[in-house]
Amino acid sequence: MRGRGRGGADSPSFFVMSELNKSYNPEGVEEKWYEHWIAGNLFVADPASGKTPYSIVIPPPNVTGSLHMGHALNTTLQDILIRWKRMSGFDALWVPGMDHAGIATQNVVERQLVAEKADRHTLGREAFTERVWKWKAEYGGRIIHQLKRLGASCDWTRERFTLDAGLSEAVVEVFVSLYQQGLIYRDKRLINWCPRCLTALSDIEVEHEEYDGRLTFIKYPLEDGSGYITVATTRPETMLGDMAVAVNPEDSRYAHMIGKRISLPLTARKIPVIADSAVDTEFGTGAVKVTPAHDFNDEAIAKRQNPQLDFITVIGPDGRMTAEAGPKYAGLDRYEARKAVLDDLKAMELIAKQDKYLHSISQCYRCKTVIEPLSTLQWYVKVGPLASAAMDAVRDGRIRIIPKAWENTYFSWMENINDWCISRQIWWGHRIPAWYCDNCEEVIVSRKTPSGCTKCGGQLRQDEDVLDTWFSSALWPFSTLGWPADTPELRKYYPTSALVTGFDIIFFWVARMIMMGLKFRGDVPFRDVYIHALVRDASGQKMSKSKGNVIDPLIMMEKYGTDAFRFTLAAFAAQGRDVKFAEERVEGYRHFVNKLWNASRFILLNTGGEKAPDNMSFESLDIGSRWILSRLAATAVDVNAALGDYRFNDAANSIYQFIWRELCDWYIEMVKPVLYEDSDGKERVKKCLLFVLDNTLRLLHPFMPYVTEEIWQHVAVTDKQSASIVTAHYPALLQRDEGAEAEMDIIMETVTGIRTIRGELNLSPSLELRACVKTQSDKAEDVLKRNLAYLNKLARADISEIGAGVRKPGGAAAAVRDYVEVYVPLEGLLNIELEIDRLRKDEAKVEETIAFLNKKLLNEDFLSRAPQAIIAKEKEKYEECLRKKDRVLENIRKLYEVGGKK
Structure with missing residues (x-):
């Protein structure tokens, strides 16, 4: 039933329930509590509060995106930090939002138009942009709902979008400021061009992939008829734009040819043989064709010549040959032109040979189309001065990169950084705030739309291009807080506290945020950068649709519950190691949820609705x-400590071990007899159980938000500050009793010794054993004698003797530990001969399996044909069989020892 909250008149109501259900069912619980948190504004930060700020900006997912495993890991880790800090008394702000994803979003809408037999040009820019906004309203942002499904405790009242009015103002301000300072400029040069997306790309938007191609050796006739110079190329079609053949000036093979002219085949042009020290004498023939308009290295060679070589563009923006390629080839697709050129060269007997050649090709990171270097007029950011300051911020410790090894990657790229091409030839995005006068060619960059040319008064046209999506994302840590306005959020939460991100966008995003934050705020954008690894499949392979090994996080949450899924990600998120994700691990942590639920239900049923105390005194316990x-x-x-060091896996495993092993397996079992009898210690044990449960739920909450809230609302806690565990105090400095821990080590060691003997000899768990214990110290003897009732209950044994003088009885099994030696007489419990015979049969079975697997794993046909995941599983079976055999042989040895045989 619903009841009144404990936080006063303005507090949200919360649920008061007297008894947990017999089993935990995430369905319904998760939606109920998330709505409760949102309705109570429990995720909303307050810049007016006197609390210390802790802030994170979410890496904005694309508006076209849907939740994948990388998002799930990234979001889970951020949510753990935010919930932990919020509970620890900080004013915690997690800023959510989305990126407009210029190229990707435009591609989605353009595909819709193709299905309607239309395109953006028939609509016009304004109508097309309206169409994209309409698509966003209807379909975009699905991932935001999925992040909420994952339990993300973002301050949704401050959700931002990179194209909203405030962020657009920030983009214009930064562009104009950098332009006025000479750090943004316009230039015509070779750029990575995507013929599919019809836009320029920056260097880091290009992916490189190894490709089995062909290296064609083409004979270029010398103009004087004295012979040929042979060049090797992977792109024969570009020879139509050749302006020279270059050789290394130190290469004696070609020294006599430098300065001569070549009759370029398939064209009417004569081109020179030139010298350039950048030519690799080991590649091909040591002579290379120079096509300045279609190769970055060739562009550099052309500009080093005096006079500089001309540029002829023979491949157009659409990937088709231009008129400059000649009438026979104009209009052909670049790959069709390649075939035509090769056919014509073969007919002229100018192909010396063709070799197979493994080389790297460059692809658009969005559509995977092979990019084309193209000479175009683009806008650039001069990043050298910005990069220098950004490197200093990491070197002097103002920014920590965790794990530290990623610093080398960061520095390596920043030290060799190229100017950043920021213009894109699409319509969805921030339009470049530059206008051109057709009368006098004046260029005007302005924060507001100018009424006319400031030089001649003529009419102006705005630049058609938009800015690279990453330009607005680079401003994210301060633009989302209201900059360029001086807002309370900006004053309190900038610099942000931490950034959690994947290593794949260190260059796209992290480095650029650092540069822009230092430039426009005079301070770093965040103090810590935690770089998490990839989520791979169980065998360590990268997930991909082509491999069929993609795991859908939504399915995992639906099947096992969000808490089990989140905990799996956290438990395997070790620094510097990829997460090997397997569904059975989620199932395992679902069992952990059940373990917690059952333990909580037991505690609540046996404490009769009493309140958990605010604190506990060790006196009389x-x-x-x-x-x-x-x-x-x-x-x-x-x-x-682990969360403070971003050791999420260590934090998760500490909680797991405490709940499963120490609370459930030991303490609850120890106190059951006390709870079932009317004794003086019963009330103290009940209070202790409630106190431990309350604080355990708080410890676990950042990792498992839903189940902890559901149970916590059943615990009648006395924390007057909170109507939800979301804002309950996080346990920190609780009282220690190291003496009690030392004594319990002795008790647990003794019990474990008896349990080990029971397990190794296959003795029934219900069988009460006789035992005696030899102690190694007076302290151990005293502790065990004082706690004999605990010992007998936990070990299911009747311990008859405890002391330093205890001797091992004949025919007894022994377990040797640090503090004690445990002896269990086996007379009447076990027929040693029959047990050895049974184990020998087990040994024979496992030997048979080992032989079968060994033969299989040595079979070359199996190893070459079977999928790697199957092979790995068979190897794992083989290793487990070897371990099983060792255990069987060890148990046989022990039985022989007990029976006095060799």
Whole structure:
């Protein structure tokens, strides 16, 4: 039923329930609590509060995107940090938002238009832009709903979009400022061009892939008829734009040819043989064709000549040959032209040979089309001065990159950075704030639309291009907080505290945010950059649709619950290591959720609706209660330290071990007899259980938000500050009792010894064993004798003797530990001969399996044909069989030892 909150008249209502259901069902629970958190404004930051700020800006997902495993990992880690800091008393702000994703979004809408037998040019710019906004309203932003499904505790009241009015103002301000300072300029030079997207791309928007191609050796006749000079090329079609053949001036093979002219085949042009020290004498024949308008290296060679070589563009923006290529080839696709050129050269007997050649091709990172170097007029940012300051910020520690190894990658790129091409030939995005006068060719860059040419008064036309999407994203840490206005959010939350991101956008985004933050805010945009790794499949392969190994996070959440899925990601998010994701691991952590649920239900059923105390005194508590409180305190210290160091896996595993092993397997089992009897210690144990449960749920909440809230609302806690665990205090400095921990180590060691003997000899769990314990110290003897009831209950044994003088009985199994030696007499419990016979049969079976797997794994046909995942699984089976055999042989050895045989 619904009840009143504990936070006062303005607090949101919360749920008061007296008993947990028998099992936990995430369906319904997750939606219920997320709506409750949103309705209560529990994720909303308050710049007017006196709390210390902690802020994160989300790496804005594309408006076209949907949740994949990378998003899920990235969002989960950020949410853990934000929930942890919010509970730790910080004014925590997590700014959400989306990127307009210029090329990707335009491509989506253009595909719709093609289906309607239309295109953007028939619509016109204004109508097309309206069409994209309409698409965004109807279909864009699906990923935001999916992030909420994952439990992201963003401040949704401050959601931003890179094309909203405030961010657009910031973009214009930065562009104009950089232009006025000479850091933005316009130039015609060779640029990466995508013939599919029909736009320029920056260097880091180009992906490189190895390709089995052909190296064609073409004979170029010398004009004087004295012979040929042979060049090697992977792109024969570009020879139609050749302006020279270059050789290394130190190459004696060609020294006599430098300065001569060549009759360029298939054209009417004569081109020179030139010298340039950049020519690699080991590539091909050592002579290279120079096509300045279609190759970056050739462009550099052309500009070094005196006079500079001309540029002839023979491949157009659409990937088709231009009129400059000659009437026979004009209009052909570049690959059709390649075939035609090769056919014509063969007919002229000018092809010396063709070799197979593995080389790298450049592709558009969006559509995977092979890019074409093209000489075009574009806008650039002069990044050298900005990059220098950005490197200093990392070197002097103002920004930490974690793991530190990524610093080398960052510096390597920044030290060799090229000027950034920021103009894109599309319509969806921030239009460049530059206008041109057709009368006097004046260029006007302005924050507002000018009424006319300031030089001649003529009419102006605005630049047709838009800015690279990453230009607006580079401003994200401060534009989302209201810059260029001086807002309370900007004053309080900038610099942001941390950035959590993947390594693949260190150059696209991280470096550019650092440059822009330092330039326009005079300070770094964030203090820490945590670089997380990739999520791979169980065998370590990168997930891809072509491999069929993509795992959908939405399916995982639907099947196992969001909490189990999130915890899996966190538990395997070790620094510097990729996450090997397997569905069975999520299933395993679903069992962990059930374990927590069942333990909580047991505690609540046995505490009768009492309130969890705000604190616990160790006075008058039994050893078990003092121990569990101390272990809770130690776990809180470990978790806080691990999260502070971005060791998410260590934090998750500390909580997991505490809940499963220490709370459930030990403490609850220890206190069951106390709860079932009417004794003086019963009330103290109940209070201890409630206190531990309350604080355990708080510790776990950042990792598993839904199940912890559901259980916590059943715990009648006395925290007057919160109607939700979201804003409850995070455990930090709780009381330790190291003496209790040392004593419990002795008790647990003794119990474990007896359990080990039971397990190794296959003795029934229900069978009560006889045992005696030899102690190694007076302290161990005292502890065990004082806690004999605990010992007998936990070990399911009747311990008859404890002390330093205890001797091993005949026919007894032994377990040797640090503090004790445990002896379990086996007379009447086990027929040693029959047990050895059974184990010998097990040994024979496992030997048979080992032989079969060994033969299979040595079979070359199996290794060459089977998928890598199958081979890995068979190897894992083989290793497990070897381990099983070792265990069987060890148990046989122990039985022989007990029976006095060799």
